[in-house]
Amino acid sequence: MKNNRLKIAIQKKGRLSEASLAFLNSLGLKFIPNGHSLIQQCENMDLDLVLLRDDDIPEYVSRGVADFAIIGQNILLEKQMRVDVIRELDFAKCRLDIAVPENSTIKTPKDLEGERIATTYPQLLKEYLAKNNINSAIIPIKGSVEITPELNLADAICDVVQTGNTLKAHNLKPLVTILESKALLITNNIQKVGKEELKELLLK
């Protein structure tokens, strides 16, 4: 099924969702909730809001299925997809940190040599380790990363930190920050996207 209405994708639920919708509302775009539907029509423009898992968003945008999206820099860099960044937004600020247990013998990044690091960001971790000439075993998982050291799946983690509360709750402390991240407004190809009035609104 395909229609020609422009589509803007945002995270359905999580760190980015509320602020993304508030940002679009602040531009004057109003969307009509449609029960549990994951697509909402815009009241005042020929545009649909598509609610997605944040890690699926780069795929939708790079394939041109979504014309615009709001995504965290961390997810975009991890997925390594080619999209155009229209502008940086001032929310969803967080870091991607490697963290270790409070009582760990790992005191510096070099001490990660030969250790196991659990992460939902295997690509970014791989790049960091290669750049710093550290050989560690990357354990890719999908979530609840902070629990892996206490269950002895890993010796360290590489995960998103915002307030630091989740690290503290699991007696973990940051070792090194490998990325600072914030929300980005992205598109597949700014040249190709029509609807001048929307383009103007998003670019201004």
Ligand code: PRP
């Ligand atoms: C991240 C991360 C932590 C939490 C950290 O999850 O996995 O669980 O945020 O935030 P804090 O420092 O404020 O405690 P995220 O919300 O990105 O969802 P995810 O499960 O999709 O990774």
